[in-house]
Amino acid sequence: MGRLLRGATEPRVRLRALLEGPGPVVAPGAYDALSARLVERAGFDVVYMTGFGSTASLIGRPDIGLLGGAEMIDNARRMAAAVELPLIADADTGYGNAINVVRTVADYERAGVAGIHLEDQVSPKKCGHLSGKAVIEVEEMVGKIQAAVAARRDPDLLLIARTDAAAVQGLDAALERARRYAAAGADALFVEAPTSEADIARVASELRGLAPLVFNWAEGGRTPPLPLARIAELGFALVIFPIGTLLAATAGIQNLLAVLRADGTPAAALPGLPSFDGFAELIGLPEVRELEGRFGAG
Numbered sequence: 001m002g003r004l005l006r007g008a009t010e011p012r013v014r015l016r017a018l019l020e021g022p023g024p025v026v027a028p029g030a031y032d033a034l035s036a037r038l039v040e041r042a043g044f045d046v047v048y049m050t051g052f053g054s055t056a057s058l059i060g061r062p063d064i065g066l067l068g069g070a071e072m073i074d075n076a077r078r079m080a081a082a083v084e085l086p087l088i089a090d091a092d093t094g095y096g097n098a099i100n101v102v103r104t105v106a107d108y109e110r111a112g113v114a115g116i117h118l119e120d121q122v123s124p125k126k127c128g129h130l131s132g133k134a135v136i137e138v139e140e141m142v143g144k145i146q147a148a149v150a151a152r153r154d155p156d157l158l159l160i161a162r163t164d165a166a167a168v169q170g171l172d173a174a175l176e177r178a179r180r181y182a183a184a185g186a187d188a189l190f191v192e193a194p195t196s197e198a199d200i201a202r203v204a205s206e207l208r209g210l211a212p213l214v215f216n217w218a219e220g221g222r223t224p225p226l227p228l229a230r231i232a233e234l235g236f237a238l239v240i241f242p243i244g245t246l247l248a249a250t251a252g253i254q255n256l257l258a259v260l261r262a263d264g265t266p267a268a269a270l271p272g273l274p275s276f277d278g279f280a281e282l283i284g285l286p287e288v289r290e291l292e293g294r295f296g297a298g
Contacts, residue, residue, distance in 0.1 A: 013156050014114075015046060019237045025238045026241070027046040027238060029048045033082035046114075047083060048088045048089075048090075050242040052246070053245070064127070086115070089116050092118075092125055093125050117214070119190075120135045135163070135164055141161075158187050163178055164193070165177050193218075205234075212237035213238070
């Protein structure tokens with residue numbers, strides 16, 4: 001509730017300060033306002049809005065470009081309003097050409113996010129760890145990044161440029177694209193889905209110093225699951241864990257439904273779940289009670 005009474009500038013400033021710190025910033029993925037609050041309650045400094053999880057939770061489908069910009073931005077708005085943490089949001093391809101990117105950036109900024117990432121896939125895009133991807137020409141993506149830089153009102157809004165070219169054109173091409181994107185004004189660089197530790201190390205060594213680097217620790221994806229200490233040693237500034245919360249929630253729901261189906265009630269599963277009162281506290285009932293007393297709305 002308190003987040004509704006505050007602006008977005010402070011989380012943006014905080015995110016940039018965190019990225020300048022000594023170790024990588026850990027940003028667990030969230031797919032709705034509740035999962036974002038859980039990330040905050042767990043003590044993390046940043047939350048990441050996953051496009052994969054947003055698509056799965058909103059329409060129950062895979063991340064193959066089925067959600068439009070309005071749906072993604074609306075989800076980001078609800079999540080940003082639910083937490084005090086800086087929210088980094090997946091903005092896919094920007095939902096069109098460079099002119100569409102201008103609107104996309106403006107709308108995400110108004111939604112209250114601290115940062116977004118834009119990728120160089122063709123539309124409709126695919127999850128970065130699925131096969132069959134294709135990328136646009138590098139000049140077109142450079143234009144999109146330049147449009148994004150020009151469109152933001154708040155210079156602290158973090159613009160992350162992601163390239164998916166490694167899987168399509170090879171790592172050399174992906175690294176060259178990342179350099180071009182940094183020169184175009186991207187605040188951080190994200191080379192998606194390197195498939196070996198050697199490739200990850202090369203990304204780090206060749207791009208270090210151009211801009212903060214993003215590592216996607218995609219649970220079950222194509223990139224090796226390096227220890228956080230190794231990621232820090234390589235010099236990555238931000239690590240996202242996009243779908244672990246989604247997978248955990250799915251497993252929990254499946255387990256409860258199996259008990260309900262077998263027993264006729266969920267009673268046997270309840271000891272492992274939050275209590276009703278505990279869950280109400282988790283989602284902010286004490287804050288509501290405080291506001292009721294403050295404003296006489298009880």
